[in-house]
Amino acid sequence: MSADFYEAEGARPTVAVYGAAGHTGRFVLQELSRRGFPIIAIGRNAVRLTALSLPDGTRRVVATFDDAAAVGRALHGAAALINCAGPFLDSAAPLVSAALRAGIPYLDITAEQASAQAVFERFGLAAEQAGVVIIPAMGFWGGLGDLLATAAMGDWVQADTIRLNIALDSWNPTEGTRITGQRNTARRLIVSDGRLQPLADPAPQHTWSFAAPFGRQEMAEVPLSETILLSRHLQVGEIHNYVNTASLRELADPTTPPPTAADEWGRSAQIFLVDVEVRQGDKVRRKAARGQDIYAITAPLVVEAVQRILTSPDQRNGAFAPGDLFDAPSFLAALAPQLELW
Known part of the structure; x- marks a missing residue:
């Protein structure tokens, strides 16, 4: 159905x-419900779904x-599909195929370069x-960095270098994160000389000065899905992604516990804190975003994308990086107050 139908009828798809x-799927359900979207909750575990x-x-x-x-029966009546089930190296292809058969948009939240590519x-x-x-x-991994870098690029049609520096004050990984890490053995890629190339071994390191509360941090290059997204639509000679x-x-510590709830x-x-630097010759542009909980912030990111896709009267079709499909500054602004930008 068209965006005009939803507007006229006051309906939500x-x-x-x-x-x-x-873990992340529950945040996505919560965000969809908050925005008034009817939901089809699909999963592999009946007990967990019932709960x-x-x-x-x-x-x-x-x-x-x-x-x-x-899956085809589950998607009956759906206007879009959000895939929150990693490892996406396993789940993405069959679920994209299901969405194509149903004729509906597909979005996922992978950090896995090989899956996105x-x-x-x-x-x-x-x-x-x-x-x-x-x-x-x-x-959070992929889409947020792509939108920030696209916003930082602004009216530049090309850049020499994009560096994404990501700092977390702690990282309590979910079970899904650990399983995905074990499954994802693909060689990580950077952009160098304008094309995707394997990351050097050992991974390069540097230091970066962040705004509060982080300050100066030791960083290691960890290319994730941001690199794949950015390489799809921006003309950049070098793209590097670092994590503190x-x-x-x-x-890496197997004894680190999973995340626990700290608010309502x-x-x-x-x-x-994600700090993006774009360089063109001696010119530098930066864009940064700060927020709480990398798993939770994924929900407004992916739901905002779904909402824009389903309500745009002149929507383009195909496979896109978010910065290629959406207006990056307005998209990021729509995430306030969950995301603080400067």
């Missing part, structure tokens, strides 16, 4: 969420992502032909 009972607190009338469907018939390469043309939108990596080593040590929304107390 139904959004399906795969991986609904997972979810959801608005009356919400459909709960048990389906494994590799069961095409079950495969979605672009395998499904971009099919999405354009089917008249739907596909966006991989529309979360203090948080990486916590991630279920967010952890974790603080993040």
Whole structure:
């Protein structure tokens, strides 16, 4: 249905969420509900789905992502599909295929470079032909950095270097993060000389001065899905992504516990800061964002994207990075007060 229908009828389209009972999936359900979207909650575990607190009338469907018939039935009546079930190296392809068969947009929240790249390469043309939108990596990892870098670029048509520096004051990984880390053994990629190339071993390190509360931090290069997104639509000679080593040590420690709720929304107390620097010759532009809980902030990011796709009267179709499809400054501004920009 068109955006005009929703506006005229005062209706909200139904959004399906795969991986609904997972840690990030629950934040996405909460954000969809807050915005008034009817929901189809899909997952692999019936017990966990039943335990979810959801608005009356919400459909709960048990389906494994590799069961095409079950997923197809689950998507009946859905206007869009959000995939929150990692590892996305396993779940993305079958769920993109299901969305294409249903003729609806697909978005996921992967940090996995190989998954994002495969979605672009395998499904971009099919999405354009089917008249739907596909966006991989529309979360904290991937989408946020892509939007910040696009906003920092502004009217520049090319840049010499983009550096994304990400600081977390703690990193209590979810079970899904740990499983994905074990599954994702693909060689990490950077952009150098204007093309994707393997990251050097050992990974380069540097220091970066952040705003409060972080200050000066030791950083290690950890290319994630931001690199894939940015390389799709910006003309840049070098793209590098760094994460502070203090948080990486916590991630690597098998005894680090999962996140625990610290407020009424279920967010952890974790603080993040993403600082993006774009260089063109001797000119420098920067854009930064600070917020709470990398898993929780993914929800307004991906739901804002879905809302814009479903309500845009002149929506383009195909596979996109968020900064290529949306106006980056207005998109970021719409995330206030969850995201503080400067």
